Amino acid sequence: MAQLSTKIKLYLDREVTFVNDVVIRDDRIDGISNPYIAEWNVAEAQPTDEQLNALESEADAVEALNQVYANRKSEYPTIEELVVALYDTDDKTAIEAKRAEIKLKYPKPGA
Numbered sequence: 001m002a003q004l005s006t007k008i009k010l011y012l013d014r015e016v017t018f019v020n021d022v023v024i025r026d027d028r029i030d031g032i033s034n035p036y037i038a039e040w041n042v043a044e045a046q047p048t049d050e051q052l053n054a055l056e057s058e059a060d061a062v063e064a065l066n067q068v069y070a071n072r073k074s075e076y077p078t079i080e081e082l083v084v085a086l087y088d089t090d091d092k093t094a095i096e097a098k099r100a101e102i103k104l105k106y107p108k109p110g111a
Helices: 004-012 049-053 056-075 079-087 089-105
Strands: 022-026 035-040
Touching: 004 022, 004 035, 004 049, 004 056, 056 089, 079 089
Parallel strands: none
Antiparallel strands: 022 035
């Protein structure tokens, strides 16, 4: 199930600050998460639950892709390794191979 914040970003089709623009609260009931929009401080009309629920599959896809990017980023070479590779052909080849290996390990959803 996609995060409420992801569905709101998709609904607005832009980035949102969840401190000022939209405030989300979560009243846990019997240990079960129940997030809701506590404040809506943007010009666009506040979405209904139905409008947000209609974005569920798209939001799931966005979150899956974001997880792929996070996984890849955690394993990619450091900036220092990349700088060294700029001056060393063997290092550059090794980094390109490592990058290809990571992309195979964490493919984009649907690819």
